[in-house]
Amino acid sequence: MGEPTIITNSAGRPVPSEVNGVKQTPFRGVGKFKPVGNKAAPPIRSCADYPADGNKVVGSLREALEKCGLSDGMTVSSHHHFRNGDLVMNRVFDVIADMGVKGLRWFPSAAFPCHKPVIEHIKKGVVDWVEGSLNGPLGDFASRGGMRGKAVLRSHGGRWQAVQDGEVHIDIAILAAPTADAFGNATGDRGPSACGLLGFGLVDSLYADKVIVVTDNLVPFPCVPWQIMGQNVDYVVVLDKIGDPEKIVSGTTRLTRSPDRLYIAELTAKFVRAAGIMRDGFSFQAGAGGTALAFAIYLREMMKEAGVKARFIRGGSTKYLVEMLEEGLTDFILDGQTFDLEGVRSMRENRGHVATSPFTSYNWHGKGNFASLVDVVVLGATEVDVHFNANVVTHSDGRMLHGIGGWQNCLFSKCTILPIPAFRDRIPIIVDKVTTLVGPGELIDVIVTERGIAINPRRKDLIAATKNSGLPIRPIEEIKAEVDDLIGGPPAKPELTDEVIGVVKWVDGTVIDSIYRIKE
């Protein structure tokens, strides 16, 4: 294909024409890119090639990988429902290194700090690059130019889209499962390593050439529910322990204690009430960060006070959302991942606590998805500019330390609110230009800071609805000027080289921005 050229996309960001050998389409604007062609088509299989008694258990990870025909240059995928408690993928790469296989692409839905050992496998040539959310050390490593391929950051929905559309072909999917049967039916909602659900691995099970289920809790057929269907599975491997339960239930679900953040959370809930969004039958989604959690708790109190019941709440679920379900404050939790053991229990026990997948919730290349049906979503950001464009993947020093998660997908809700502190470590969050563009400002409606609430001028309806609310609503430029003043001028720009080490995909598979190697 020759050297990739750099093209300026419709958001004014320079992006490469090719990434890891795959031709790219530059971002064309929200809803502007129309896909053509057909979905990926996995090979037709025959039951004649699978055991009639349904027993697909093999003796070891190595045996499974050998039977799958693992070879140099393949793509190996995994899901991140164990978050920082995953005990499978490091073992997998150790086995692969032992087998002498080289040059793999690892395609996880996300990598976590626990996957730091993969850096050594990259250095030794076992893995060429990781294509997935790079939280923490792997992101830092990539930001310093450590990978032989480029990082490709996709939203949860974008990962589904990329596999479904054939942009990423998975050779072997390795799906850790807290409970499974010998046929390969698997669930995340029970077992010693229970993580709730397995939705992030669903697309892998549907489209990968070969699928290995890895469990530490083998049960007699049938494993019910079958979040992963054995009809898509080739082999089952039983290990002693696949996840560390304490780290599976995320540490990010601690409620904030910061007075500023509590104030921001309360302001956000008050805004939702004042704007008329909090009404019978409404819906909301709030992430698992401390501020978002606090928002949900404030909103719950306001709902009780007003006698309002939600139709559904979108998870990541926590004990706070489960309480709302069990108190009758909502008919449903539509859950994409469980963040604590109460979420896991509720998913197992409550019919109204429903497992979703990136297909149902987020895939832009479906016949609609759930994201645009949500009345209000409350999300975080590392930076926002005065046009409401936002960044969630790089820090103010330019390092790529976070994945996108469902963030881009959620922007399609009817009202998107970012409650963010005006400063972090004395660095202002509202900037002239975000280091990395992840979310176009036209989809971001409200910024809530401890210094006031800014409404996107496009949302005349929200401005009108909250006009006489008494809330501290101010132009975003005014909040920025006040913060810059306090610091003594706008924040310093991160020190970056012009070497592209990664790209950010928009929900439709186009490239919305580049990520650059940092200066050391």
Add this chain to the structure above:
Amino acid sequence: MGEPTIITNSAGRPVPSEVNGVKQTPFRGVGKFKPVGNKAAPPIRSCADYPADGNKVVGSLREALEKCGLSDGMTVSSHHHFRNGDLVMNRVFDVIADMGVKGLRWFPSAAFPCHKPVIEHIKKGVVDWVEGSLNGPLGDFASRGGMRGKAVLRSHGGRWQAVQDGEVHIDIAILAAPTADAFGNATGDRGPSACGLLGFGLVDSLYADKVIVVTDNLVPFPCVPWQIMGQNVDYVVVLDKIGDPEKIVSGTTRLTRSPDRLYIAELTAKFVRAAGIMRDGFSFQAGAGGTALAFAIYLREMMKEAGVKARFIRGGSTKYLVEMLEEGLTDFILDGQTFDLEGVRSMRENRGHVATSPFTSYNWHGKGNFASLVDVVVLGATEVDVHFNANVVTHSDGRMLHGIGGWQNCLFSKCTILPIPAFRDRIPIIVDKVTTLVGPGELIDVIVTERGIAINPRRKDLIAATKNSGLPIRPIEEIKAEVDDLIGGPPAKPELTDEVIGVVKWVDGTVIDSIYRIKE
């Protein structure tokens, strides 16, 4: 392609090389045909083309069909969960006739006597032929050469396989749903026309170009469970009434009162016990016919007596199976269709009553399916020969009056038993050669008649296990001779022409036999 030639397949049956313009592979033997290539690949869609508020409701069937671009020669599909109580498809074809569209292929999972009006649409050229199970009048009509295309009889699993493998392309799927939301999420387990599940329409929703959900019970988003996912649905149509509940719950679930059949059912249960199949953790499947129902009731009593509990029972579910689940005689009902309202209630209420689909249960072109994991299955037949080959689709007069259902797929269970009367209307059931070959004898293990039990000589294990059981086990030839003697010679052969009006597919998509026009 020129005139199709007639080829003799590996079962010795002459079959056409081409059917309805599609090249065919003759049956090659059980497990012998290896598929090549990739699954069908539906077009990639974009949320940009669907309403952001999720409201896909349109005003009428006609509007939906027009928006789907219905035109001459297309394939329109539907499921048969309403059985003889379907009120949708006759309306659909009346609308299509009004629109002036011609030459359609109707691809239902099954047609029932209630669909007799479609004969008029065939005569008028609206529909060219029906490709699906033809129960009753449509089968009779086809047997007399009434259709402009050939009947293609497929098992439930074979229908999934044909769509998945791209052999049948569905242009527009019309999925009647007892409950749905405006986004297209749909379920069969509730609503005034509740039919239990919608599994027979699942493949249509996944692979059709356009999907219309038709409901008489629109609920606020989300419709939970979503047996059909709105992300695969284009339009939703609301009608006053989509099904006649009395006819949805099948009349075939009446227990037999015939002393002969009760005796056969009891013998069958005794055989299962004597063969050592009825043990803790075992599984069974019995159809909804009167004899199969009686078998389940006898077996239940024997299980209670012996203190044996099943791991799972495969439905079609009835109140008898629901009682077993609720009495703790099984952990699970894995259900493909509910045959009565108790089945519907249980599916809604019991976590152990699990919806399946032809993909999980029967698709031969998957990585295994549930059918081969079942310890014993009890099925019917219209004819059996002394090599245990069986027929379920044509009668002794040659008329094609029944679909295959899951029958062929179930033959892969660990033990297949056909409890059948030795005569029907004084016509012997055991014949020299079955009129239509639907199931190869190598997969059929036991025939139970009121004149004795015949075990397939291939099953030395079953012969040994039941040797000292005291059961009336006899060679099949002996039973046949005795019956023929009573009648005064073997039965007359049906009067058939040599014109092929349909074919029977094997589970792998190959052609196992032809069906001929009857002489009038």
